[in-house]
Amino acid sequence: MSENRKIVLSARDIEVQFRVRDHYLTAIRNISLDLYEGETFAIVGESGSGKSVFTKTFTGMLESNGKISNGSVMFHGKDLTKLKTDKDWEGIRGAKISTIFQDPMTSLNPIRTIGSQITEVVEKHQGVSKAEAKKQAIEMMERVGIKDAANRFDEYPFQYSGGMRQRIVIAIALSCHPEILICDEPTTALDVTIQAQILQLIRDLQKELGFTTLYITHDLGVVANVADRVGVMYGGQIIEYGNVEEIFFDPRHPYTWALLSSLPQLGVKGQDLYYIAGTPPSLYNKIQGDAFAPRNEHALKIDFKQEPPFFKVSDTHYAKTWLLDPRAPKLEKPEVIRDLHEKIKKMTDKGGAFHVE
Amino acid sequence: MSNNANDREVIVSVKHVDISFDTGGKKKFKAVSDANFDIYKGETFALVGESGSGKTTLGRAIMRINPCSAGEITFEGKRISGKISKEEDRNVVRSIQMIFQDPAASLNERATIEYCVSEGLLNFHLYKDENDRIAKVDKALQDVGLLPEHKSRYPHEFSGGQRQRVGIARAMVMEPKFIVADEPISALDVSIRAQVLNLMNKLKAEKNLTYLFIAHDLSVVRFIADRIAVIHLGEIVEIAESETLFEYPLHPYTTALLSTVPMPDPLIEKNRKHKVYDPSVLDQSGAPREMKEVRPGHFVHCTPKEYDEYCAKADRLEKEKGVR
Amino acid sequence: MDMENTNLFEFAEYDELESEHIAAPRYSYWKSVWRTFFKNKITVGVAVLLLCIIIFALIQPMMSGYSPIKTPNINNSHLKFLKPSPEHIFGTDHVGNEVFDAVWAGARNSIIISFICTAINMLIGIPIGALWGFSKKMDRWMIEVYNVISNVPFLLLAMILSYVLGAGMRSLIITMTCTEWIFVAYFIRTQVMIIRDREYNLASKCLGTGTWTMIMKNILPYLISVIMTYVSREVPSLISYEVFLSYMGLGLGTTNASLGQSIAMYTSYMNGYPHLFWIPVSVLAIISISLYIVGQRLADAADPRTHM
Numbered sequence: 009m010s011e012n013r014k015i016v017l018s019a020r021d022i023e024v025q026f027r028v029r030d031h032y033l034t035a036i037r038n039i040s041l042d043l044y045e046g047e048t049f050a051i052v053g054e055s056g057s058g059k060s061v062f063t064k065t066f067t068g069m070l071e072s073n074g075k076i077s078n079g080s081v082m083f084h085g086k087d088l089t090k091l092k093t094d095k096d097w098e099g100i101r102g103a104k105i106s107t108i109f110q111d112p113m114t115s116l117n118p119i120r121t122i123g124s125q126i127t128e129v130v131e132k133h134q135g136v137s138k139a140e141a142k143k144q145a146i147e148m149m150e151r152v153g154i155k156d157a158a159n160r161f162d163e164y165p166f167q168y169s170g171g172m173r174q175r176i177v178i179a180i181a182l183s184c185h186p187e188i189l190i191c192d193e194p195t196t197a198l199d200v201t202i203q204a205q206i207l208q209l210i211r212d213l214q215k216e217l218g219f220t221t222l223y224i225t226h227d228l229g230v231v232a233n234v235a236d237r238v239g240v241m242y243g244g245q246i247i248e249y250g251n252v253e254e255i256f257f258d259p260r261h262p263y264t265w266a267l268l269s270s271l272p273q274l275g276v277k278g279q280d281l282y283y284i285a286g287t288p289p290s291l292y293n294k295i296q297g298d299a300f301a302p303r304n305e306h307a308l309k310i311d312f313k314q315e316p317p318f319f320k321v322s323d324t325h326y327a328k329t330w331l332l333d334p335r336a337p338k339l340e341k342p343e344v345i346r347d348l349h350e351k352i353k354k355m356t357d358k359g360g361a362f363h364v365e
Numbered sequence: 366m367s368n369n370a371n372d373r374e375v376i377v378s379v380k381h382v383d384i385s386f387d388t389g390g391k392k393k394f395k396a397v398s399d400a401n402f403d404i405y406k407g408e409t410f411a412l413v414g415e416s417g418s419g420k421t422t423l424g425r426a427i428m429r430i431n432p433c434s435a436g437e438i439t440f441e442g443k444r445i446s447g448k449i450s451k452e453e454d455r456n457v458v459r460s461i462q463m464i465f466q467d468p469a470a471s472l473n474e475r476a477t478i479e480y481c482v483s484e485g486l487l488n489f490h491l492y493k494d495e496n497d498r499i500a501k502v503d504k505a506l507q508d509v510g511l512l513p514e515h516k517s518r519y520p521h522e523f524s525g526g527q528r529q530r531v532g533i534a535r536a537m538v539m540e541p542k543f544i545v546a547d548e549p550i551s552a553l554d555v556s557i558r559a560q561v562l563n564l565m566n567k568l569k570a571e572k573n574l575t576y577l578f579i580a581h582d583l584s585v586v587r588f589i590a591d592r593i594a595v596i597h598l599g600e601i602v603e604i605a606e607s608e609t610l611f612e613y614p615l616h617p618y619t620t621a622l623l624s625t626v627p628m629p630d631p632l633i634e635k636n637r638k639h640k641v642y643d644p645s646v647l648d649q650s651g652a653p654r655e656m657k658e659v660r661p662g663h664f665v666h667c668t669p670k671e672y673d674e675y676c677a678k679a680d681r682l683e684k685e686k687g688v689r
Numbered sequence: 690m691d692m693e694n695t696n697l698f699e700f701a702e703y704d705e706l707e708s709e710h711i712a713a714p715r716y717s718y719w720k721s722v723w724r725t726f727f728k729n730k731i732t733v734g735v736a737v738l739l740l741c742i743i744i745f746a747l748i749q750p751m752m753s754g755y756s757p758i759k760t761p762n763i764n765n766s767h768l769k770f771l772k773p774s775p776e777h778i779f780g781t782d783h784v785g786n787e788v789f790d791a792v793w794a795g796a797r798n799s800i801i802i803s804f805i806c807t808a809i810n811m812l813i814g815i816p817i818g819a820l821w822g823f824s825k826k827m828d829r830w831m832i833e834v835y836n837v838i839s840n841v842p843f844l845l846l847a848m849i850l851s852y853v854l855g856a857g858m859r860s861l862i863i864t865m866t867c868t869e870w871i872f873v874a875y876f877i878r879t880q881v882m883i884i885r886d887r888e889y890n891l892a893s894k895c896l897g898t899g900t901w902t903m904i905m906k907n908i909l910p911y912l913i914s915v916i917m918t919y920v921s922r923e924v925p926s927l928i929s930y931e932v933f934l935s936y937m938g939l940g941l942g943t944t945n946a947s948l949g950q951s952i953a954m955y956t957s958y959m960n961g962y963p964h965l966f967w968i969p970v971s972v973l974a975i976i977s978i979s980l981y982i983v984g985q986r987l988a989d990a991a992d993p994r995t996h997m
Contacts, residue, residue: 054554199415200581200625204639226555229627232634252631270559271629275588277607280566283559285510286708287524293712301701302708310697335698352630356637359686361587361611364624364638428895458897470888474993475718475910485896512709519716521993527709535896 013044016187016220017066017105022079022089024061024070026291033291035061035074037244043188043220048211050223050231050252052267053241056288059224062241063190065089066222067101103133106181110193112173115180116165122149123161126180133184148179153209171202175209182213189214192224207233228271232256237324240264243289243299250325257348259341260319260327262307263300269344273362274351282344298329306331306339373405375442376543376575377427382436382446384422396422397599399436401656404543409569409576411590411607413583413622419599424545424579428463440543459489462536464565466548468528472520478531479516482506485539505534508571509564526557530564537568547579562589584626587611592662595619597642601656605663613682615665615675618642647671718993726990732983739979746796750946755790757946757954762786770962779968783958792969794946796976802858802947803927806865807920813866814873815916819904821874822881831878838871847939856942864939865930876919880912914992921984925977932973948973 024036035058043049053059064070065081068091081088083100091097109115117125126145130136136144142161149157152175165173174194181189191210195203211234214221223234231238231252239249240263248261259265268274269282286303289295298304301311310316310330319332330336340346355362384397397419404410414420425431427438429445438446445457462485465471472481482502485491492498503513509530520528529549536544546565550558566589569576580586586593587607594604595618603616614620621642628634652668659665659675667675727733762768762785771781779788821831847864854860881904884890890907898907909916928948934940935949943950948969955965989995 054556201415201621201642204625205641208639227627228555228629229634232629232631233627233637235631256629256631267556268629270556271584272559272562272582272588273584273626273629275559275562277588280563281559281588283563284556285560285705287526288554288556290712305703307701307703308698309701312701313697330698333698337698337700349630349632352628352633356628356633359612361608362584362623362626362628364620364640430891430894455897458895463892463895465888465892467888471892473889473893473907473910476906480906484893484898488897488899488902510706510709512706515709515711517715518711519718522711522713522716532892535892539896 013047015042016045016083017043018082019062019065020080020082022062022065022081023077024058024065024074025077026071026074028073031292034077035244035291036065037295038079039244039246040079041239041246041249043222046214046218046220047236048214048221048223048234049237049239050225050235051239051241051246052225052228052231054226054288056291057241058244059241060192063107063192063222063224066188066190067105067107068097069101069107102129103184104186105188105190106184106186107190107192108174108177108181108194110196112170112177112197113165115177116173118165121162121164122168122176123163126176126183129180130183144183145179148183149176151213152176152179152182153205154179170198171206174198174202174206178206178210178213182217182219185217186219188220188222190222190224193226194223195230196225196227203230204233210234228256228267229273240267243295244291245299245328247300247329248325248327250321250327254322254325258321258325259345260321260325260332261300261329262304262331264327265341265345266304268348269342273355274344282342308336375403376406376440377404377577378439379403379423379427380436380438382423382426382438383434384419384426384431385434393434395599397426397596399655400596400601401436402594402601402604404575404577405592406542406575407573408591409578409589411578411580411586411593412596413580413586413593414596415581417598418596420579420581420596421547423596424463424547424577427577428461428545429457455489459485459539460542462539462541462544464529464532464536464544464546464549467552468525468532469520469552471532472528474520476519477516478506478518478520478523481520481531482516482535482538484535489539491539501538505538506531508537508568509534510560524557525553526560529553529557529561533561533564533568537572540572541574543575543577545577545579548581549578550585551581558585565589582626583611583622595622600654600666602666603664604656609660609663612686613660613663613679615659615663615678616667617646716996721993721996722987722990725995726987729986732986735979735982736986739976739983742796742976742979743800746793746800750790750794750797753787753790753794755786755794755946756944757791757950758944760784760786770958770965773964773968780962780964782955782965788951788965788968791946791951792948792972795948795951795969796972798858798941798946799928799931799948799973800976802861802865802931802941803924806862806869806927807923809862809866810870810873810923811916811920813870815877815909816904817870818874818877819881819908820900822878822885823900823904823908828878831874835871835875838868839875841868843868844937847934847937851934851939856940856944858941858945861931861934861940864934865927869927873919873923877912877916880915881908884908884911914988917984917988917991921981921988924984925980928973928977928980 019039019041022036022039023034025032025034039062051059065076066088076089123145126148127141130141130144146157146161154160154175195206198206225231235252238252238255239246242263248264255264259268266284270284272281275281284303289299297313298311298316301307308330316328316330318326318328320326331339354360357363379400379402382397382400383395385393385395388394400423412420422431426433433446437444440457440461479502482505483498486498486501492501502516506513506515511527511530550561553561568574578590590607592606593610594601597618603619614623621640624638624640628637648668648670654666654668656664656666657672659679665675765785768781768785769783771777773780777787779792782788821827846868850860850864854863890903893903893907931940931947932949932952935947936953940949941947951969959966
């Protein structure tokens, strides 16, 4: 599958450091990732895992005390890590690579009308006349599901609900026809009933416009909903990646096991939920071996000494855990996530707790 | 109220409570209207709704932070809303405690963990001497899986999950009877949530507690709650036992909320229907709505016409799934 | 080697509580404040300079015994209006007194008065302001009191008080505190209102914590930094108030030395003997600026966001 598909963006050995006071903290430790044209890749991780920092290297939006200390990001034959000024980024950031953030208000200007904010982007990126830009902006608003778009064109962001605002942010991000759309927790700040609609909207637009989507999320439900491929991040590294079915039905890294097992959806009332003790690693300490080892009840002695390499599970599925080494003892994934599909099917089929008629 | 009211002791009773806020102008914003339910001793009662549904407002009314503009709230049979005597106030403060949503915001950053956990003890002088106080703090920390050595630390030195456990220890040290937990896990990292849920269940069993668990996520609620009330725009639309609500959801809003629970299965989740709640499916005749018991212990907010529909729906679901 | 390698692939022992330990060294608020403060060399330099000035201003007048009404050299014209020289460091003035003595005696009084007034204003203003910010009932009438007092012209008040109480240190202190505290209280009120409704205060309320404990434990510790900023502006501004009032003749009176007194006295000789005017003004400026810098840096250091 990967051989014959076109790679749109290729990150190699990315390392990102932050200068905090007099220390250098390594937030991203050697991540490589290829994005294929038209796919949806989801990066899952907790806060502090570095998932947002990593994708900010694609748009040059690292905080001023951060720098890419190693690696390259190739996009259209250009190494994005070499770009410095805003002028260098022109035509890429917000044009070929757009981002949607968690809080729509961070991307909207509260004192300008919705319409003018979309029109501005259309005018700038497509060099069309004002009238034409307005026409396109209204079209875009309709496309993202704003009813009565022509009348709501001159309203201000505060007159829109949270879900509506996020639709507008999507409209702005897409009105410059990006090749890559980065969605950084796009639904976390929204109500549960709105979440699914926004995800569906992004998916529909992707089908229509053919861009590549990169999701950043902590929510495995969102991942299951949208992703073709998944990368699981922990302690500044991708520790397992593969097709979405492989990650959910055949996970290999103990951290992926733990994440899946601790979902309350899988909990049985009256019994304890599976849980991960401890806390994610602090970047202040140097990480030795496998970053997850101190919280891993299945940790091997070697996990504390030596960082595991990526082991191949299938052509598309790789995991960074010593458990896959031939010398390691055989270990099955936890009971709760065995036969996951059957279990979930039971829950969602007629008579199940989450059946929707 | 329901058939098991006879053999179960009511601990908190919310009776036809309205809560309004001044919005500056003449109009008052009604955050909760006609909330009416009982919470039984020893159960976990969940209040589920989206942001703006009034669930937190109602929880805070029980904590006596928000005043009720109509109706009353009782605790162990005594009214606790409105003005009450000083002595009763002390009793209620001790007996009803709260766990907050955001552990980063709800701990005093300038105080040590020892002070944070002792605060209630100090206020009510619930200890014999200094040694006893320290012993109680140590015990409370150990109960929530923290270490006595954490006493001299400050909240910002802890991770989110640890901080939330400090928040739980601080409430538990008062030996309360009833706990209002306002979205206690939604601000936590996914890998930490399960631990806090387990802890809450453990403490409930050990200390014979009753919880009001406020949440927006039905998957969490299914795991932790015995009974569930679904609240939408300030109105409770459905109350039922947890299993009943999931197996026989009657109100269209409940069904919509159910459909939004994401399932960790790409094959199923990608094809799952996500229902959008459309209030126009309700009876538009303008007939008054009230909570009616469709099945024993299963209440729905409805007009007489809707009541018949819900009864029919319950019949149908029962036939499909086998009688309950 | 092989043996070792296979052993490495055994399961490690796992202790759940192990992951609860906090590796970072213990945090102490005040230690961190001082560490942050002393990290900046310039700040330390200014602080040392300020300390020297204050100590010198407290000691030197005791040795010189300067008083503006003592004029032993008034008839010795050789000792009048001397330029600064090794024998007369700041030179001498129109009555043949050492300007050096006059300036330090003045600095002493100005510093003492401004410190005492600041202390009084803070001691009254902070508790009242804290209660004011906390209680909505109190806010309703306090704001009226504030409106009335803040509209009384300060100079008018100073003039009336100096007529009623006479000149002198006591009356000057009363003048500079009798209304000033309400501005401190108002400032604290606003700060308290900002953090009053934060969730951790709600949590304390749910634990039955009383208003006063809440102020002492929840509110004031958060305000250390802003209070320090306020003090670092208040002290120099009270020094200049003192100078201003003394210059206007409403201050300490002619019998007491003060920087304002000296400046007022020497202004008339500005054309012929400019050093007479500029020396006390410079000393005033150095004291005010260094007080301000040290205060600001302390306030910065007291903000936990700067602790790392």
